Amino acid sequence: MRARGWSARLVGGLALVVVAGIAVRAALAPTPGPIDDLDQFVLWVHGIAVGGWGHAYDQNLSFPAVMAWVWGSLAFAQPAFSSVSTASDPAVNALMKAPACVADLGLAAGVVWWFRNRPRLAVAAAAAVLLWPAIWYISAYWGQYEPIYVLPVLLALLAARAERPGLAAALLAIGLMTKPQALPLAVPFAAWFLARFGWRGAVRGALIGAAVSVAAWLPFLAAGGPAAYLRNLGEYQGDIFNILSLRAWNPWWILQEFAAGGNFVLDSTPILGPVTFRLIGLALAGAVAIVVFIGVYRRPTAQTLAMGLAAIALGVVATLTTMHDRYPYPALVFLALCWPRREVVVAWLAFAVAFAANLVYSAPPPAFAPMPAGDLVSVVGAIVITAVAVAAIRWAWRGETAGEADPGVERAQSGPAGPRTSGLGASAAA
Numbered sequence: 001m002r003a004r005g006w007s008a009r010l011v012g013g014l015a016l017v018v019v020a021g022i023a024v025r026a027a028l029a030p031t032p033g034p035i036d037d038l039d040q041f042v043l044w045v046h047g048i049a050v051g052g053w054g055h056a057y058d059q060n061l062s063f064p065a066v067m068a069w070v071w072g073s074l075a076f077a078q079p080a081f082s083s084v085s086t087a088s089d090p091a092v093n094a095l096m097k098a099p100a101c102v103a104d105l106g107l108a109a110g111v112v113w114w115f116r117n118r119p120r121l122a123v124a125a126a127a128a129v130l131l132w133p134a135i136w137y138i139s140a141y142w143g144q145y146e147p148i149y150v151l152p153v154l155l156a157l158l159a160a161r162a163e164r165p166g167l168a169a170a171l172l173a174i175g176l177m178t179k180p181q182a183l184p185l186a187v188p189f190a191a192w193f194l195a196r197f198g199w200r201g202a203v204r205g206a207l208i209g210a211a212v213s214v215a216a217w218l219p220f221l222a223a224g225g226p227a228a229y230l231r232n233l234g235e236y237q238g239d240i241f242n243i244l245s246l247r248a249w250n251p252w253w254i255l256q257e258f259a260a261g262g263n264f265v266l267d268s269t270p271i272l273g274p275v276t277f278r279l280i281g282l283a284l285a286g287a288v289a290i291v292v293f294i295g296v297y298r299r300p301t302a303q304t305l306a307m308g309l310a311a312i313a314l315g316v317v318a319t320l321t322t323m324h325d326r327y328p329y330p331a332l333v334f335l336a337l338c339w340p341r342r343e344v345v346v347a348w349l350a351f352a353v354a355f356a357a358n359l360v361y362s363a364p365p366p367a368f369a370p371m372p373a374g375d376l377v378s379v380v381g382a383i384v385i386t387a388v389a390v391a392a393i394r395w396a397w398r399g400e401t402a403g404e405a406d407p408g409v410e411r412a413q414s415g416p417a418g419p420r421t422s423g424l425g426a427s428a429a430a
Contacts, residue, residue, distance in 0.1 A: 021130030030090035103147035149178035161302035188308030195300035288315035299399035314389035
C-alpha cells in the first residue's frame with residue numbers, strides 16, 4: 001500500500017530518477033577519472049589480497065576499520081587483486097567504485113524515507129542525491145568514498161527520529177569508523193543524546209558506539225592495526241597534507257591565493273610565538289563545535305540535528321587547515337533534509353554549485369579546458385561556501401529549521417526543563 005500522497009505520477013518520477021542515477025554511474029564507473037587516489041586504493045586492496053586481511057594496516061592506510069572491511073571484501077570477491085596493483089583496467093575501476101555508487105543509492109533511499117510523507121520533496125531530494133554532478137563526480141567518476149561514511153550517519157539520523165537511540169549510536173559508530181572526516185559529525189549527535197536522555201543515556205550511547213568500534217577493529221588487533229592507523233594518520237596530517245588548504249575553497253584558500261600567489265603554505269608556520277595556522281584553525285573549529293552543540297542541545301529535534309550535521313560539516317571545512325576539496329560533501333545531504341524553507345533551498349543551491357565547481361577545478365576531467373578566470377572563481381566559490389557555512393551555523397544555533405516533523409518536536413518545545421528519558425530503550429514520546 002502506497003503512503004498517503006504518493007500518486008502514480010510521483011512514483012513514476014522517482015523510478016525515473018533512480019534509473020537515471022544508476023545509468024550515470026554505470027557509464028562512469030569503468031572510466032579512469034583522477035587516477036592517483038584510485039591507484040592508491042587498488043594498491044591497498046592488492047596488499048590485503050597478498051598479505052592477508054588482518055595485516056591490512058601493515059600498509060599506510062589512512063582510513064579506519066570499516067573501509068578495511070570494504071576493501072577486504074573486494075579482495076575476497078575478486079581474486080585478481082592478488083596480481084593487480086593499479087586501476088588501469090576498466091573492470092577494476094568499476095569494482096573499486098561500486099561501494100560508493102551503492103552508497104549513493106542508499107543515501108537516495110534515506111532522503112526519500114525522511115520525506116516519505118512529503119512525496120514531492122522526496123522525489124526532489126532523491127534527484128539531488130542521485131543526479132547532482134558533485135555527487136556522482138565523487139563516487140562514480142573520481143572513485144572517492146565520502147558516500148560510504150555519510151550513509152551510516154544518515155541512517156543514524158533516521159534512527160534518532162524514529163526514537164531508536166541505541167541503533168543511532170551503533171550506526172554513528174560505523175560512520176566514524178569509515179573515514180576520519182566523519183569525526184566532527186559526532187558533535188551534534190552528542191548534544192542530541194545528552195539533551196534527550198541525560199548523562200546516563202549519553203553514556204550508554206557512547207558505550208554502544210565504543211562496542212561497535214571495537215568490533216570493527218577486532219580482525220586487525222593482533223597485527224597492531226589501531227596503533228598503525230594512528231601513526232599513518234599522523235603522518236598524513238603532520239607531514240604530507242600539512243598545508244592551509246588542499247584546494248578546499250575556504251578562507252584558508254583565499255589566504256593562500258592572496259598571500260602566497262596560490263602556492264601551498266605550511267599550516268605549521270608560526271604566526272605569533274608558538275601559535276601556528278593549525279592552532280588557530282583548531283580553536284575556530286572548537287568554537288563552531290560549541291555553537292552547534294548548544295544549538296542542538298537547546299532544541300533536540302531530528303530536524304535541528306540534521307541542520308547541526310550540515311553546520312558542523314561546513315563549519316570545520318571553513319575553519320580547519322589541511323581540508324581537501326571533497327570534505328564539505330555531507331552538507332549536500334543534510335542541508336537538503338531541511339527543505340523546503342526558502343532560505344535553506346537557496347543556500348543549498350548556492351553551495352551545491354560552488355562545491356561542484358570546486359571539484360572540477362581541483363580534479364578536472366581529461367582534456368577539460370581550464371576554468372576561465374579559475375583563480376577568481378575559486379575565491380568567489382570560497383566566499384559562497386563560507387557564507388553558507390555561517391548561515392547553517394546560525395540556523396543550528398537558533399533552531400531555525402522547517403521540514404519533516406519528528407516525534408521530539410512537542411517535547412523539545414517544552415524547553416530544557418522538560419522531562420528527560422534516561423534509558424536508551426525508552427521512547428522520548430512516552
